[in-house]
Amino acid sequence: MQASEEINRGREIAENICSVCHGVNGQANTAGNSVLVPHLTAQNEQYLIEKLKHYKDKTLEHHQMSLIADMLTLEDIKNVSKWYSSIKVTVQEIE
């Protein structure tokens, strides 16, 4: 599969499943949700894959993320991780 195709599939997963809590662009929608929802924007791809695998295999247990990860195939995990990690951000240094 082409990288761009993987990103598009990942975006679809983000829109359909993750966006309620994490936003399509990975900026968490904390209003009305838990303040503990982390931003995912531009996070390292391997980090996202590892975390999602851990929620899925129950190395990590969380009442929301474990259920979500259960719904994802390994391919979904890779695609959605590619999507969130591909979003670019500019960091402004603090003087």
Ligand code: HEC
């Ligand atoms: C119902 C709300 C909700 C949905 C939907 C949801 N998440 Fe989460 N997610 C959370 C919360 C809350 C945490 C923090 C969990 C914790 O504290 O361990 C989290 C944590 C994560 C983490 C770990 C981040 C870190 O830095 O430790 C990843 C990765 C993640 N979510 C990805 C996803 C993906 C991908 C989807 C869609 C397939 C998704 N989440 C859908 C609520 C949600």
